Amino acid sequence: MDDKTMQPLLQHMLCLDLYAANQAVHRVYKPLLAPLGLTYLQYLVMVGLWEKDPLSVSEIGARLGLESNTLTPMLKRMEAAGLITRRRDPGDERRVNISLTTEGDEMRAAAGEIQRCLMEATGRSEAELLRFQEDLRGLIGNVRRAADDG
Amino acid sequence: MDDKTMQPLLQHMLCLDLYAANQAVHRVYKPLLAPLGLTYLQYLVMVGLWEKDPLSVSEIGARLGLESNTLTPMLKRMEAAGLITRRRDPGDERRVNISLTTEGDEMRAAAGEIQRCLMEATGRSEAELLRFQEDLRGLIGNVRRAADDG
DNA sequence: AGCCTTTAGATCGTATACGATATAATCGTA
DNA sequence: TACGATTATATCGTATACGATCTAAAGGCT
Numbered sequence: 001m002d003d004k005t006m007q008p009l010l011q012h013m014l015c016l017d018l019y020a021a022n023q024a025v026h027r028v029y030k031p032l033l034a035p036l037g038l039t040y041l042q043y044l045v046m047v048g049l050w051e052k053d054p055l056s057v058s059e060i061g062a063r064l065g066l067e068s069n070t071l072t073p074m075l076k077r078m079e080a081a082g083l084i085t086r087r088r089d090p091g092d093e094r095r096v097n098i099s100l101t102t103e104g105d106e107m108r109a110a111a112g113e114i115q116r117c118l119m120e121a122t123g124r125s126e127a128e129l130l131r132f133q134e135d136l137r138g139l140i141g142n143v144r145r146a147a148d149d150g
Numbered sequence: 151m152d153d154k155t156m157q158p159l160l161q162h163m164l165c166l167d168l169y170a171a172n173q174a175v176h177r178v179y180k181p182l183l184a185p186l187g188l189t190y191l192q193y194l195v196m197v198g199l200w201e202k203d204p205l206s207v208s209e210i211g212a213r214l215g216l217e218s219n220t221l222t223p224m225l226k227r228m229e230a231a232g233l234i235t236r237r238r239d240p241g242d243e244r245r246v247n248i249s250l251t252t253e254g255d256e257m258r259a260a261a262g263e264i265q266r267c268l269m270e271a272t273g274r275s276e277a278e279l280l281r282f283q284e285d286l287r288g289l290i291g292n293v294r295r296a297a298d299d300g
Numbered sequence: 301a302g303c304c305t306t307t308a309g310a311t312c313g314t315a316t317a318c319g320a321t322a323t324a325a326t327c328g329t330a
Numbered sequence: 331t332a333c334g335a336t337t338a339t340a341t342c343g344t345a346t347a348c349g350a351t352c353t354a355a356a357g358g359c360t
Contacts, residue, residue: 068308122296
């Protein structure tokens with residue numbers, strides 16, 4: 001086994017493909033979200049709020065794998081854009097409840113079409129995507145456990 | 151079909167899983183790379199240079215899907231850290247050749263072990279990972295084509 | 301009640317990302 | 331050979347990410 005095979009070749013690295021896949025998906029979303037004035041991450045927050053409203057900052061963080069250091073500035077931008085409101089929870093003053101404004105709620109109508117575009121962009125059937133997603137989630141679980149242990 | 155099924159549920163969104171997968175891998179790498187003083191992205195650049203040296207900025211960009219607006223500042227940081235050198239190509243003064251310093255080249259030795267840790271973190275066999283990677287690359291290709299067309 | 305710990309957000313500094321734009325070098329072609 | 335188009339990199343502004351640290355509120359325990 002020579003030097004070449006001992007080192008991680010870029011073309012063999014799964015991490016790079018995950019990086020590239022995420023980037024590619026991000027790039028499909030951007031032009032679809034631009035007319036709504038939403039970034040990719042902001043869209044993911046909106047999807048969460050369309051499911052359940054209100055959500056605390058940490059509840060949003062649990063869904064997206066992010067913490068207040070990333071979320072607080074972004075949520076302030078979304079508040080300034082008139083998409084959401086931020087209010088201290090009366091029952092627990094540590095928590096900040098995030099709610100959709102009327103304007104934010106009305107964007108929900110555009111989301112179905114965006115999701116359809118994404119499905120189509122993958123060139124896969126719904127069944128294929130579900131199988132792939134299941135595989136991906138198993139891998140995520142393993143990697144997260146490894147990160148927490150190590 | 152009610153409102154709920156018309157909207158993209160967060161738990162069904164593949165994009166979120168790709169986002170989470172990338173994040174999880176990133177988090178496994180970080181502590182492994184910290185002793186080397188490398189960020190995740192800087193590591194990916196180093197891997198490229200361990201394969202071929204020198205590389206131009208755009209050659210690195212083609213491998214990582216990034217452009218000079220991201221790479222130039224990062225490469226300057228790597229230069230300041232003594233990992234690489236940046237020199238204009240004498241044959242084409244538009245190009246900037248990136249080369250490893252002796253210190254940068256010597257880090258190569260640590261890369262094999264890091265790669266092994268990552269493989270292990272996935273909890274998958276090499277064959278399983280290759281199959282998954284092939285699937286992922288197919289999906290990336292489709293999504294990129296969709297992004298370029300649309 | 302007093303006090304220690306935990307929890308939820310916020311802040312700061314640094315490092316990606318990327319659209320838009322600028323600049324200089326090279327190329328193509330009339 | 332002049333000159334518009336293209337190419338390679340750099341710069342700027344804004345938006346993520348995240349480790350480290352701070353503050354305030356809540357919880358637990360004596």
